[in-house]
Every structure is written in C-alpha cells, then in structure tokens.
Amino acid sequence: MTWLGQKPDPEPIRPTAPATAVSPQVAPIPIPGERGERKMETPQVASIGKSLHVKGELSGNEDLAIEGKVEGKIALSGYNVTIGQTGRVSAEIHAKSVVVGGLVHGNIVAGDKVEVAATGTMMGDIRAPRVVLVDGCRFKGSIDMETKSGASSSAGAAATSRAATEASGARVETPAYAAAAKG
Numbered sequence: 001m002t003w004l005g006q007k008p009d010p011e012p013i014r015p016t017a018p019a020t021a022v023s024p025q026v027a028p029i030p031i032p033g034e035r036g037e038r039k040m041e042t043p044q045v046a047s048i049g050k051s052l053h054v055k056g057e058l059s060g061n062e063d064l065a066i067e068g069k070v071e072g073k074i075a076l077s078g079y080n081v082t083i084g085q086t087g088r089v090s091a092e093i094h095a096k097s098v099v100v101g102g103l104v105h106g107n108i109v110a111g112d113k114v115e116v117a118a119t120g121t122m123m124g125d126i127r128a129p130r131v132v133l134v135d136g137c138r139f140k141g142s143i144d145m146e147t148k149s150g151a152s153s154s155a156g157a158a159a160t161s162r163a164a165t166e167a168s169g170a171r172v173e174t175p176a177y178a179a180a181a182k183g
Helices: 150-168 175-182
Strands: 045-048 053-059 063-066 069-083 088-100 103-105 108-116 121-123 130-133 138-140
Touching: 108 121
Parallel strands: 045 063, 053 069, 063 069, 069 088, 088 103, 088 108, 103 121, 108 130, 121 138
Antiparallel strands: none
C-alpha cells in the first residue's frame, strides 16, 4: 500500500502444495440387509393394455391403470384406479380414488376422491367424499358426497326426504322458511 510516496510492502511469498490427484467422492452402495438401510419403494401400478379385454372380478393390492376393456367388478379398496382415454369399463368400482378419462358404465365407490376428466364419460352413481367433474366431461347419474359423520347423515336424510316430498307435489317448508313466511 502506498501512502504519501512510500513504497508498498512486498507481498509475502506463500509456498504452494504439490498438486495431488483429486478423486470424486462416490457414495457407498448400500448392501441389502445392512442395518439402517431404507428401501425406496417404487409404486406398483398394474396395467391393462389397449388390446386386453377382462371379464370377471379384479382385486389386488396395487394401483391399476386401464386402457383396455373391463367387465365385471373392480375391488381395489385403498388403491387408485385410472381409466385412460381408451379405457372402457362396464363394472362396479371400489377404490381409494378413481380417475375417469375414458368410458365407465357402472357405480363408483371411492374412499377419497373421484375425478371425471374432460375426456371422460361416466354413466352411473358416484359415492365419494370428494368429486371433481372437469369442464367438458360427460356425466349421467347421481353423486353422494356424504361423509361418515352423524350430522351430515341427518342433513342428507332431511334433503332426501325433502326431495321425495317435492317430487310428490307437497309444499316443503323448513322451520327457518316457515318463520319468515309467517312474519
């Protein structure tokens, strides 16, 4: 550093270490059965291809993708069922969640969710806590989103009895409406 005409201090010479070959660090490959090892499970998805036609009852312990034709019953409670655009299903389906991208004739009971995609056609009843009907899909049937709680079951029973009364032509009044009508 120079200050008022003084010469800068010489930089000290630092010794350099001899060059050594650097080997890349490689993670050790786990040996099966070694303690502390966690196995990564790849999701198991069974597939019914476009050219396959299945008649009967399907059950199992893995997710299912359908691109072919299935007739009968599909019982995969706790697992996901996906009906692709080329899939044609004429069956009752019981699963954790169902995505309809093709054609389904039959009822669906899902523990989590049912989604009818824009390319999907569903003709039958749906019973699931969550239902998604994407714009452009086709649906004909009924939807029951009733949960297992007692409060909603009584509300569902009231709605069912009210709908039955309206269908018979009788006038339906709930207590809140009746009080407003009198006052």
